[in-house]
Amino acid sequence: MKALVSLFTVSGLIILSLSGAQASPAEDLARYQAYFAKKFPNLTPIALSNGMYNFNSDKQEQWEAIMEFPPYEIALEKGEKLFKMPFGNGKGYADCFENGGIGIAHTYPRFDSKTGKVKNLAGELNTCRRKNGEKPLNYLKGELVDILAYMANTSRGKPISVVVPDDPRALAAYEDGKRIYFTRRGPRAFACYHCHWEAAGSRIRGNELSPAVGQATHFPSYRSKWGGMGTIQRRYKGCMKNIGAKPLEIQSEAMNNLQYFHTFLSNGIPMNAPGTRF
């Protein structure tokens, strides 16, 4: 318990000092993570990122068995090949990112001070393609997600480090994501927090609900329900459909802001992507 609280506190302070962020997101982070530390005192931060499998030993065993030969491995291999394959002009994805795109996935989404918008890695990959005369790829599944899986894997074990810089536009984007997260939507007037805060660890029909903190660490993921890989925004879309709300548009400003806020909740927890989920 002490380790959990101290890791969260330290990670919060690191992010705060790195970013010079306004107090509000850092204070939010401390409060939010403390809520889950209190709710699940026996779960370490890494365990939190294992989501629903903490709450059902049968499923946890099945999941661990699946992870002996993770179904995302094919995507990972394919993603590496695609990442290293040069574009028509001879350049490649590595030329578009710092450190050649290796070990940076845990720092996304990022606020871009030039455009004043939040950018996620999926969007940046397609921006890279366009800059190099290539057609953009599907955001939800397929080759783009395979590449994301490879990039995420190079960040595995590194703590999620989403920064809200000292820029009113960044704070506005963060606040917008927070608003979307806590807004009741759909005919049953559900917000994200209804399932993933107070009801985390409880069951809805056959599934245990995962805690909000830690969820962003394992995307992209292979989901048995999808029969393949998908991004976190694909998952948001599914969640929104589940509550009867018309999903926000993929890669829209609103969806990116939601991802910004939601990923920020997992700051300090090691990246564990790509992941596997039922």
Place this chain on the structure above:
Amino acid sequence: MKSIPSIMLIFLLFMPGSGFASENASKILGEARNFYKQADELQGAWISTGKLIQRAEQAIKSGNREAALKMAKKARFEAKHSLEQARDQLTNWSEPSYLK
């Protein structure tokens, strides 16, 4: 005596299957679409409303006026509620009390 033809005329105009009934469904559907669009602009549209609108459109096309009216009314009812919800949440969203 004069009132009998008038009553008959009104009955004929508004009976299910008459042109007026279908016009009414179209009007209601227009209102539903308008509410739905406004709710969508506020990120608050509901999936089921879109489906109801589609079903009402299909019923109008196929000439099933009774079903069209029923679906259009349902769509308008839902769309109006989703818009009210979206407007309310713009200013009244909040973190749960246990986080404060």
